[in-house]
Amino acid sequence: MMTIRDIEKLPRCERAVTRASYQYYRALLHGASAGTRQNLRRQWLVELQRRWPDAWKSG
Numbered sequence: 830m831m832t833i834r835d836i837e838k839l840p841r842c843e844r845a846v847t848r849a850s851y852q853y854y855r856a857l858l859h860g861a862s863a864g865t866r867q868n869l870r871r872q873w874l875v876e877l878q879r880r881w882p883d884a885w886k887s888g
Contacts, residue, residue, distance in 0.1 A: 830854070843880075845876050852872070
């Protein structure tokens with residue numbers, strides 16, 4: 830798993846989605862509350878959609 834320091838070294842276009850993914854999975858591993866996990870998952874999905882908008886368009 831990458832660290833925040835590793836994430837900061839990534840190109841700018843990759844940082845937000847990688848950081849959101851890191852925070853979500855870290856919360857899962859550390860047993861965060863359901864509300865926290867849901868909020869972090871929502872943020873992660875928003876970043877995925879922002880980064881790759883064409884992947885979310887249906888047929």
